[in-house]
Amino acid sequence: MDYSILDSKLKSLIQVCKETLNYKKLAVVSFILTSNILDEIGIKLGIRERLKDSNEEIYQYMKLINSIMVDNLNITLFKEDVIRDVKKIETTFINKKGNIPFKYIKEIISIYYDLRKLEVPNLYETMSNDFIDSPTNLNLYSRLFSGDQNKKSSDQDFSKEVIRQSFRKKLWLAQRELRNSINKGGFNKGAFESVLYLKGVDNTLEKSGKEKIEVKGQLKDNLSYQRSLESIYGYQFLGAMVLFLMLGLAIIVETMVFPHLTMVLSSLLLVCLGASALLFIIYYNNFREGVK
């Protein structure tokens, strides 16, 4: 969003309100701006907007965002003293019906500009491809998750857990980086994006194969897709199995139509059904998990 026009208009309004001594209007405007920016932050993070009709106050909404962020990402987005200041100013504002001291107006405008600096990433936007370490790592993950390496399901569970631990470690580091930046009074947008993305990856890995996996952006950049790619080898075996089964069934029907050919066709039938059974066993033992 381009704030330059808004800033220049706000500046003009402040000047003209100072001349007319209409600080109430300025107070209302600054609260509306603060409320709007908080709505934007909340919605971008997947949280509902502030319930204005239910008289939910700004500081309460800030607390709500904080609690959701702590529960989900272990991050405190707004400092306690900021929330305290907002509560103090807001309570005065409501009690005095907008007639608050000018220093409070200055404070709330200052808080508004601090909130604007947060630049919260949009939870719904595509994650930058650069974040995914490298194709090598993705291949490693997909190999670990695919079933073509004669691994039993317990091995796969173990591999999955190892990868999840790796992501959780990254998540923890990103959270720490973000917390540090917030504590220092700044805001690391990149770290925040990382936290949101890693949390999403962790959730995806946790999902069972039966659920639909949501993909942001292109499929080729998605880890779950990369993981499922090797299941295509399994389908190769499955296709061959279906083919031999069809041929076997066709021969069975033939022996029923022409019973005198039973002896002649028996070896061919054995080959077809035997190959089908063998391919099924190979598929079942090696690729069944990969399909998930």
Next chain:
Amino acid sequence: MSSINYKFKILFLVGLGLLIVSLFLDWYYFQVFDENQELIASWSYNPFTEWSTSFSEDAAFNRLVEPSNLNIPLVINIAVLCCVVLTIYGLIYKDLEKNKTLDKLYPYAYINFTLLILNAFYIFIFPIFYLYPNRLYFPFLVYNDLELNYNFYYLIGPGYFLQLISFIIIFPYAFFYYQTIVKFETKEHSTSKVINRIIEKAQEPLDFDKLIAEESLKLKFEGFKGVDIIDKKSKKVYP
């Protein structure tokens, strides 16, 4: 494009090519050799042209052993060709990995699957519904008639062989394509637009120009000083 996907995509294209070629080749041969191993009758079957022979009309024995028409519905052959054309179009212009709206690829996934079923139909149904009722044996048989001392050869042709090969080749990618579409779903490309609309709707409108103009008017006409004329829409937040 990932190498696995690329490899199987190329294989899939090869399979589609073989499928088309197979429709124009012979699917079944029926030949008779006499005691001197001389060819005295030969018939070959193609789904478009039905039975054809290399012998002339005068060859009486050849005419005598002519198999009856199999009458495979032409519409199936046309359906296969249509599916192949649509599949190739989907493969080239609707890339699975690069497409951001997977929902739009559903028709192509179903077309791929239909093609696979039609392919399987030829492989499984052709011998059962069309060969056996006409006493034609599958997949190959040499029958020696002791009375005539003739050898009767029954053999599937290259067209049917290509059907078998193309089934093995197209199955993995067609199945994978379908499975991926079913398993994954992309968020709408316009999601960010929708989110921006939601944000806009949630935010209180602020008409700065109007507010500045009101204050300027107050300055000009002292009588208006102190009168609050904030937009009514904003009053629901801060009365």
